[in-house]
Structure formats: structure tokens, C-alpha cells
Amino acid sequence: xxxxxxxxxxxxxxxxxxxxxxxxxxxxxxxxxxxxxxxxxxxxxxxxxxxxxxxxxxxxxxxxxxxxxxxxxxxxxxxxxxxxxxxxxxxxxxxxxxxxxxxxxxxxxxxxxxxxxxxxxxxxxxxxxxxxxxxxxxx
Amino acid sequence: xxxxxxxxxxxxxxxxxxxxxxxxxxxxxxxxxxxxxxxxxxxxxxxxxxxxxxxxxxxxxxxxxxxxxxxxxxxxxxxxxxxxxxxxxxxxxxxxxxxxxxxxxxxxxxxxxxxxxxxxxxxxxxxxxxxxxxxxxxxxxxxxxxxxxxxxxx
Numbered sequence: 624x625x626x627x628x629x630x631x632x633x634x635x636x637x638x639x640x641x642x643x644x645x646x647x648x649x650x651x652x653x654x655x656x657x658x659x660x661x662x663x664x665x666x667x668x669x670x671x672x673x674x675x676x677x678x679x680x681x682x683x684x685x686x687x688x689x690x691x692x693x694x695x696x697x698x699x700x701x702x703x704x705x706x707x708x709x710x711x712x713x714x715x716x717x718x719x720x721x722x723x724x725x726x727x728x729x730x731x732x733x734x735x736x737x738x739x740x741x742x743x744x745x746x747x748x749x750x751x752x753x754x755x756x757x758x759x760x761x762x
Numbered sequence: 763x764x765x766x767x768x769x770x771x772x773x774x775x776x777x778x779x780x781x782x783x784x785x786x787x788x789x790x791x792x793x794x795x796x797x798x799x800x801x802x803x804x805x806x807x808x809x810x811x812x813x814x815x816x817x818x819x820x821x822x823x824x825x826x827x828x829x830x831x832x833x834x835x836x837x838x839x840x841x842x843x844x845x846x847x848x849x850x851x852x853x854x855x856x857x858x859x860x861x862x863x864x865x866x867x868x869x870x871x872x873x874x875x876x877x878x879x880x881x882x883x884x885x886x887x888x889x890x891x892x893x894x895x896x897x898x899x900x901x902x903x904x905x906x907x908x909x910x911x912x913x914x915x916x
Contacts, residue, residue, distance in 0.1 A: 626795075628786055632806040635785020636813020642778035643814060644821030649770040651831030652838055654778065656868035657892075664889055665896035672764070673771040680775015681868065682875035687776060688783035689875070696783040698873045699791035700880045702863045711870075711884040713859030715891020718867060721852025722842070725866040726778075728853070730814050734822040735839065742845055747857035748797075754861025755797040 643730050646677075655727020656681070657718035701760065721747070767833045779872040785810040788873050790864025797861055859891075 646654035650673060659674045689695050702710060718724040721743055723732060728747075732740020786792045787810055795804035830836060860866050865873075865884055873881045 626792075627804050628806050629809045632785050632787075632809035633813040635781040635783070635787065636810035637817055638777055638781030638784065639810065640781075640814035640817030640821075642774045642781060643818045644825075645770065645777070646774045647822060647825045647831065647837070649774075649831055649833045650767050651825075651834040651836055652771075653840070654774060656778075656866075656871060660867060660871065660889070661892050661896075664892040665900075672768050676768045676771040677775040677778075678871060680772045680777075681779040681782070681872040683772075684776040684779020684781070685783045685788060685872040685875045687780050695876065696786070697789045697791075698876050698878060698881065699789055700863065700865075700878070700884075701791055701794065702880075704880075704883070706862045707880055707884050708887050710859040710863035710865070711887025712891040712894070713855050713862070714865065714867065714870075714884075715859075715888035715893075716895045717852045717854070717856030717859060717891070719852070719892050719895035720848050721854075721856055722840070722849060723853075724856060724868070725860075726868050729811060730818055731822075732840075733815060734818040735826075737840065737843070739840070739843060739845060739849055743849055743853040746850055746853040747860060750854045750857025751861035752797045752799050754858050755794055756800055758862065760794050760798060760861075 639726075639730070643726070643734070647731075653727060653731045655723050655731055657715075657724035658722070658727050661719050706758075717747075770833055778868065781814075782869050782872045785813075788869045790869075793860075793864040793866075793869070797864070 643654045646652050652673070659677050662674050663671060663678065685696060700707065723740065723743060728740040728743040733744065782788045786806055792804060793807060795802070796807035825831065825837070863884060867888065870881065870885050870888060874885055
């Protein structure tokens with residue numbers, strides 16, 4: 624743990640920013656993943672096709688990385704099956720209740736200079752840091 | 763036009779997923795490394811957010827100034843400006859789940875490509891959590907100010 628990779632982080636971040644920018648520039652939509660997925664879980668007529676396309680694109684983008692880099696991007700999950708189950712439920716429920724996640728509040732909301740998103744981002748980052756500390760996942 | 767919009771969404775998803783993979787944020791262990799501020803802290807996530815905002819902030823200024831997107835009739839932006847209990851409580855619950863596993867929605871959905879049972883299990887669980895929220899809010903009479911779900915930041 625603790626492998627600081629600022630260059631690949633910055634390059635990946637610029638691409639994520641480009642995706643967020645294009646989504647508003649072209650479709651006038653917020654590229655918040657929990658909101659987009661949430662609109663598929665609780666669908667409204669005529670409002671699902673663009674959501675499905677975006678959601679399919681995410682793993683395709685990860686696949687493109689595999690093809691270009693010649694190997695998979697590492698995905699190491701250290702949590703127990705029970706923690707994965709509870710964590711997934713909390714992430715799904717919490718992001719819908721709080722109207723956004725890391726992308727929706729943390730990127731799009733901050734780019735909109737929204738106070739709601741500033742507060743939400745501070746809360747989920749702070750609570751996640753405390754959770755990591757309390758569960759002793761430090762290395 | 764609808765086909766173009768759907769295609770644009772697909773491209774945005776692909777670029778987003780590629781960015782997540784390159785940045786290392788698809789890896790929960792690396793995200794935990796950022797959240798672990800009292801341990802051997804890995805500041806990479808801050809560079810990812812910074813890089814993304816470097817593009818998103820001026821691009822948002824540009825589009826908001828222009829007032830309309832290229833392929834759609836108008837902008838679908840959040841209308842809610844209140845700092846209310848659901849915002850705080852929901853974000854706190856999300857923070858607990860995020861800290862437990864190291865996955866937030868974007869990286870989890872992108873990582874589905876690995877086919878790992880742990881990833882699929884997390885995403886299934888996340889979708890179930892969203893369905894529970896939809897079910898609970900559906901049981902309460904919700905006062906809608908607009909027919910569009912524009913209060914939703916995502």
C-alpha cells in the first residue's frame with residue numbers, strides 16, 4: 624500500500640473530467656454514476672436509453688485499458704464477503720438518499736459550485752476516512 | 763438526434779471508465795490507501811479529483827454561459843439547493859459503505875469487466891440498496907416541484 628502514482632492519477636483524472644465535461648456539453652446531463660444507475664433501477668419511460676449507454680460504456684472503457692496496456696488494471700478487494708454485501712447496500716441506498724456520489728457531488732456538483740455538493744462531498748469523504756480508521760484497514 | 767445522444771453517452775461512459783482504470787481508482791485497495799489518512803497515506807485520489815476538476819470546472823462555466831447543450835434541448839441540472847437531512851444522512855451512509863469496501867459506484871460498475879464474484883456481488887448489493895431506496899420513497903407521497911428529476915445530482 625502507499626504506492627503514490629501522481630502522473631497516472633492526473634492523466635486518468637483529466638480523462639474523467641473530459642467525460643464529465645462532454646456529458647454536459649453534448650447531452651446537458653450530469654455525469655453522476657449513482658444518479659444514472661439509479662434512473663435504471665427506478666426507471667421512467669423515455670429516460671433510460673442514454674443511461675444504459677453510459678453504464679455499458681464504463682466497463683468498456685476499463686476493457687479498452689486492458690487492450691491498450693496489455694494487462695488488466697488491478698482490482699484488489701480486501702473486504703470480507705459480509706462487508707462487501709453491507710457496503711454495497713449502504714453505497715446504493717446512501718447515494719440515492721443523498722442524491723449523489725463521488726462523481727455527481729464530488730466532480731459535477733463542485734464544478735457547478737453547489738453548496739449541497741460541497742457539504743455532501745465533505746461528509747462522505749470524512750465518514751469514509753473515519754470508517755477506514757475504525758475498521759483497522761490501515762497498513 | 764436521439765441516436766446521437768445515446769452514442770454521446772456511450773462515448774462519455776467509455777472515456778470515464780478508461781480514466782478510472784488509468785488513474786488506479788478502479789482498485790479499492792488504492793482508494794482505501796487514500797482514505798487511510800492515519801496510515802501510509804496515498805494521495806493519488808486527490809490528483810485524480812484535481813485533474814478531473816481542471817477540465818470540468820471551465821467546461822461547466824462554458825456550457826452554463828452558453829445555456830444549452832449541443833445535442834439536447836436544454837440542461838438537466840439539480841434544482842434542489844437546500845442542505846437537508848437526506849443529503850447529510852445519505853452521504854454519511856454512503857461514506858460508511860465506501861470506507862468498508864473502497865468502491866464507489868463508478869469504479870464498481872467499470873470493474874464489472876473483471877468478472878470477479880466480489881465485484882459482481884458488490885454491484886448487485888448496490889443495485890439492491892438503490893431499489894430499497896426507490897421502494898421506500900415510492901411508499902411516501904413525494905411532493906414533486908418539477909416533472910423532471912432535476913434535484914438529482916447523481
